[in-house]
Amino acid sequence: MTLNQIIKGQIARITQINGEDAVSIRLMEMGLIDGEEIQLLGKAPLGDPLEFAVRGYRLSLRLNEAKCVEVEIV
Amino acid sequence: MINSPAVSQKKMTIAIIGNPNTGKSTLFNHLSGGHAHIGNFPGVTVEKKVGSVTWDGRNIDLVDLPGTYSLAPRSIDEMVAVDVLLGRQKEVPLPDAIVCIADASNLERNLYLFSQILDLSIPVVLVLNMCDLARSRGIEIDAGALSQKLNLPVVCTEAHHGKGVKELKAEILRVDVGTKHQPLSLFPDAFYFEREQLSEKLQTDEEGIPPDFLVDRLLLDVGGYVESYFENHTHNGLMDDLRQARSRLKEAGYAVPAIEARLRYGWSRDLLKDVIEHPKEHQVTNSDRIDRWLTHRVFGFLFFFVLMFFVFQSVFTWAGPAMELIEAGQGIVDGTVESLISPGPLRSLVVDGVVAGVGGVLIFLPQIVILYFFIAVLEDSGYMARAAFIMDRLMRSLGLSGKSFIPLMSSFACAVPGIMATRVIENRHERLVTILVAPLMSCSARWPVYTLFIAAFIPNIAYLSLAGSPLVTLQGLVLFAMSSIGALVAIPVAWFLKRICFKGDVAPFVMELPGYKWPSPRNVILRVYNRAKSFVVKAGTLIFMTSIIIWAAGYFPGDHSEQFQIQERIETVDSSLEELETQIAATEESDQAALRELQSQKELLSGEQAELNEKQNQVSGQLVESSFLGQAGHLIAPVVKPLGWDWKIGVGVIASFPAREVIISTLGTIYSLGGDIGEDDQGLIGSIRASTWPDGSKVFNVPVAISIMVFFALCAQCAATLMVIRRETNSWLWPVISFTYMTTLAYVGAFISYQVGMLFI
Numbered sequence: 001m002t003l004n005q006i007i008k009g010q011i012a013r014i015t016q017i018n019g020e021d022a023v024s025i026r027l028m029e030m031g032l033i034d035g036e037e038i039q040l041l042g043k044a045p046l047g048d049p050l051e052f053a054v055r056g057y058r059l060s061l062r063l064n065e066a067k068c069v070e071v072e073i074v
Numbered sequence: 075m076i077n078s079p080a081v082s083q084k085k086m087t088i089a090i091i092g093n094p095n096t097g098k099s100t101l102f103n104h105l106s107g108g109h110a111h112i113g114n115f116p117g118v119t120v121e122k123k124v125g126s127v128t129w130d131g132r133n134i135d136l137v138d139l140p141g142t143y144s145l146a147p148r149s150i151d152e153m154v155a156v157d158v159l160l161g162r163q164k165e166v167p168l169p170d171a172i173v174c175i176a177d178a179s180n181l182e183r184n185l186y187l188f189s190q191i192l193d194l195s196i197p198v199v200l201v202l203n204m205c206d207l208a209r210s211r212g213i214e215i216d217a218g219a220l221s222q223k224l225n226l227p228v229v230c231t232e233a234h235h236g237k238g239v240k241e242l243k244a245e246i247l248r249v250d251v252g253t254k255h256q257p258l259s260l261f262p263d264a265f266y267f268e269r270e271q272l273s274e275k276l277q278t279d280e281e282g283i284p285p286d287f288l289v290d291r292l293l294l295d296v297g298g299y300v301e302s303y304f305e306n307h308t309h310n311g312l313m314d315d316l317r318q319a320r321s322r323l324k325e326a327g328y329a330v331p332a333i334e335a336r337l338r339y340g341w342s343r344d345l346l347k348d349v350i351e352h353p354k355e356h357q358v359t360n361s362d363r364i365d366r367w368l369t370h371r372v373f374g375f376l377f378f379f380v381l382m383f384f385v386f387q388s389v390f391t392w393a394g395p396a397m398e399l400i401e402a403g404q405g406i407v408d409g410t411v412e413s414l415i416s417p418g419p420l421r422s423l424v425v426d427g428v429v430a431g432v433g434g435v436l437i438f439l440p441q442i443v444i445l446y447f448f449i450a451v452l453e454d455s456g457y458m459a460r461a462a463f464i465m466d467r468l469m470r471s472l473g474l475s476g477k478s479f480i481p482l483m484s485s486f487a488c489a490v491p492g493i494m495a496t497r498v499i500e501n502r503h504e505r506l507v508t509i510l511v512a513p514l515m516s517c518s519a520r521w522p523v524y525t526l527f528i529a530a531f532i533p534n535i536a537y538l539s540l541a542g543s544p545l546v547t548l549q550g551l552v553l554f555a556m557s558s559i560g561a562l563v564a565i566p567v568a569w570f571l572k573r574i575c576f577k578g579d580v581a582p583f584v585m586e587l588p589g590y591k592w593p594s595p596r597n598v599i600l601r602v603y604n605r606a607k608s609f610v611v612k613a614g615t616l617i618f619m620t621s622i623i624i625w626a627a628g629y630f631p632g633d634h635s636e637q638f639q640i641q642e643r644i645e646t647v648d649s650s651l652e653e654l655e656t657q658i659a660a661t662e663e664s665d666q667a668a669l670r671e672l673q674s675q676k677e678l679l680s681g682e683q684a685e686l687n688e689k690q691n692q693v694s695g696q697l698v699e700s701s702f703l704g705q706a707g708h709l710i711a712p713v714v715k716p717l718g719w720d721w722k723i724g725v726g727v728i729a730s731f732p733a734r735e736v737i738i739s740t741l742g743t744i745y746s747l748g749g750d751i752g753e754d755d756q757g758l759i760g761s762i763r764a765s766t767w768p769d770g771s772k773v774f775n776v777p778v779a780i781s782i783m784v785f786f787a788l789c790a791q792c793a794a795t796l797m798v799i800r801r802e803t804n805s806w807l808w809p810v811i812s813f814t815y816m817t818t819l820a821y822v823g824a825f826i827s828y829q830v831g832m833l834f835i
Binding site: 017020021022023024025026027028029030031033034041042043044045046047048049051053055056057058059060061062065 | 143144146148179180182183186213295296297298330331332334335336339352361362365366369370371372374375459463464466467468470581582583584585586587588589
């Protein structure tokens, strides 16, 4: 499954970042690397973008950006 | 430590870099003592901020680089930091040391950038800022152990109350200038082998072998800026070589770009293992609790809109009195000049050119200061990122992102601070699109134009009334329509620019939501001050020059001697009248005969005064018509004819190039009413209603009024906006494009309104 599919409060482990474009490079620079845990904290009022907790900080990702991140539920 | 006199005489250059939201600018302000020279790096939209200080008799230039998460440039703007750090930026010498500022509460991620900096071989001082915040979250860092592991100075600071700044200064002064450090070199040998191969191929006679760091970036940044840079600067086969090198690395199990993040984050985690103590994972912070409310589905939206309304309203209402004060001050200066210089070209230049020009610059300051105050508070507190978070979905339908919302909303008050506020948008294309559509938002300078023509031509019909007071009127509806037309047109314009002109550039919205904190007053004040100063100095000079040029065009080549004679006579009559008034007031009421004598003298003078004023207005009107400006008005008459305009409106439009509202005083002059005219002046409304074409038919009717209003809603008649665009984009190209596209839109809009309107008459 991908990161856009997890529900609020759920914690997932990243398995892979898909793509080599600007978005996936930025995701990796921000510390989204396989093995890392990430939690969905909430959504913007219109359901997109999403707020995550990763490596102890808060990160906002759009749905289509979260789609690049393969995860498994912990 | 080397400390020979020769070395300490040399000026030191220190580059300051760090992730966004690390308190970097607060720390920079402390280090530089608040004094910084702010300019622009040539050819890019990146701000160059240099603070020159003297510590212990040593001259130091502190160069503040833009906040960034990584040194992997994707655009020419992001390349600036890399160029500075490699000494390839001509305006800044190679830094003697780098101060890297990291957020102590989020060290692991901040060390990613730090690890890239370590590859540069320049001495580095690591600053752990916001140590207090980290402690409050239960994060304990052993800075001494970290320093030992890194073999580098590490300083803990709390920049927002100046703690640790002294220690940081001491560490900077202790840096061994000129030493080359061993790069961090985390990559496997296979990677360095490929780098060496590429380096040799990239060698040129002029530049020699490119720096290792740049070749690393070439290999690692797929589709990055360095790729395109080398593609344009070296041999043809480069892209093939690069592809092969990358595929060899992939086969060896080191696929780029993933390898870099994996290695650097692995290094950072290892480094921190015995140095940092974390509380349990997935801890809920106070910031999270605030966020649950401020990004809440209902309450988050509500809070956002109430806050935005408050900001917007404040810019409008608080700026009002200050702007009136500036206008009043301008009036006083005018009066003083008039009492010192007799009527003539010099007085006209000083009053109508210089003072009006300076006033035209200063009048923007209240709005800039107030808006920038709010923006600085919102940014410093961490709410700005939430505003972008909340508005992103809506703004994306325009091809923009949430970060464009505040600049665009601010532009409804005034495009000048709005365009200056686009600095929060890191993506170059997105920022350009926002800058280009911002002047379409209906700013407050358009209101006088709307008010004048609506009062003169739109019938006052009420559609809905409540207790005798009208709720919805036709005039109100037209005003609303005029205020919204720009924003509506901005939607397809933004879409077109984003999809057609800046195609293929998908800006990642991947954005950190920093923890909430109290804004630092010192930071806020300094930011407001710097913005205001740079506006006055950089854009102000150009706005001022434009005003002088338009003044000259309206003044020359006419013979003003008659006008000056009348003016002198008017002033004599005015002062005699004043004298009479005091005499009348001083005369005893019983002295009827003397009073009568004085009264009749007063009547005589009043009559002459009225006559002279009329004559003066007539002469001024004729002078404007015969001036270069008037000639230009006649010249463009055939062009504006399809819009339903005569040459007088044409002159008004040309004269209002420095600022839209100037059209009202220009029309006042042309219709022989004198220059000091307000938008609700009954004389002006009467004159434009009565104005006719040579064949006797009326110039103005409803379609003409609408056509003028639509033109002013869409045009770029504002020198200040164009000069700020030039300043913010650091290029003349964008103001020229703005002016051209907006004038075209305005013309087409006015044409359609007039031609369609005439069908219903």
